[in-house]
Amino acid sequence: MVPPSSTPPPNSQRTLQFLSSVLSQRGPSSLPYTEDTKWLIRQHLLSLVSDYPSLEPKTATFTHNDGRSVNLLQADGTIPMPFRGVTYNIPVIIWFMESYPRYPPAVYVNPTRDMIIKRPHPHVSPSGLVSIPYLHNWIYPSSNLVDFVVNLSSAFSLDPPLYSQRRPNPNPTPSPSINYGHHPPPPQGPRLAHFAAGPYPQRVQPPKQLQAPPTSTDDVAEVYKRNAMNKLAEMVHGDIIGMRKAREVEMEGLFSAQAVLRRREEETNKGLKEMQDEKEALEQQLQFVSMNTDVLDSWIRENEGKTKNLGKNNVNVDETIHCVDVLSKQMLDCTAADLAIKDAVYSLDKAVQNGAVSFDQYLRNVRLLSREQFLHKATAAKVKEAQMQAQVANMASRISHFVS
Structure with missing residues (x-):
């Protein structure tokens, strides 16, 4: 993970403008959240910052375990942790993964240079990854960030996750150590981090509900x-x-x-x-x-x-229909010859059945007629193919005429 690329001012109006700006970006620089959840993520962050102003929304690059890097939203800052009547600030980073809010965020404890993570800790791994029952039982949409921070603060108050490293002191003075009941640390061991430097004050005023009775x-x-x-x-x-x-x-x-x-x-x-x-x-x-x-x-x-000459007796049937071109005339002749040969073969069948024609003569005539019929059918097929090509060309010319 690298330092955040952009950080909005802590002002609530500026925070709203920042979230609206980064969630409305499109193209390669857009955040990898679905469009129907961006508005919901913005509302969740605004509610979280409203209750915990110490957390600031940012965008930063998150590196997955498989080496894939992606630009995500995060809430960086501190959360309060009451411990023995005093409230401490625990630095954390809440990452909003691509599957949020249907799946819980990824939360890390973010110690400073003079802090160390307690080992072993029931809820914090050595890398700082936080794991509490609220995250495991995350159910959308009933689970929310505010309740999660409340549960996280309560879990840390039972077992603080951070200690400050004791630095050499030329004039050592006795300092009290914190006894946890089961495994008290040695006199020179780590002590609970008070966060005396930087943005983490040594201690803050306890909340009203934790104050001593009047x-x-x-x-x-x-x-x-x-x-x-x-x-x-x-x-x-x-x-x-x-x-x-x-x-x-x-x-x-x-x-x-x-x-x-x-x-x-x-x-x-x-x-x-x-x-x-x-x-x-x-x-x-x-x-x-x-x-x-x-x-x-x-x-x-x-x-x-x-049609005017149809009623007269001198009508020539051969002159009634005129072929428009040579191909049509050739198709008509081939079709007529084919039908005539069929009639002749039919007549030969009747004749051989009646005994008017010998069987040898019948076979010889049928062979000759079949050869001639095949030639007429082949010619008719070629003529039909030529007519189709001519018709396609004619249609193309007509379409161009209508379009123009």
């Missing part, structure tokens, strides 16, 4: 007033947590509805595209039918005068 000299009215304010604050905090959970459930329902609407949008677009394709195909068929209609109308106009 002495007899306190004013009774002030005591009642302070207790009432504490009770009211607890009730408001509980109501806020309930409202937050209700809103998260509502947002989950809205996300599900959004997914359904997107799926329906895709189906509608697919149906619309199919209808457009069908419309284009029908328009092409309409153009083809229109061209054939023009051809038939032209043929009717050209042959309309020939």
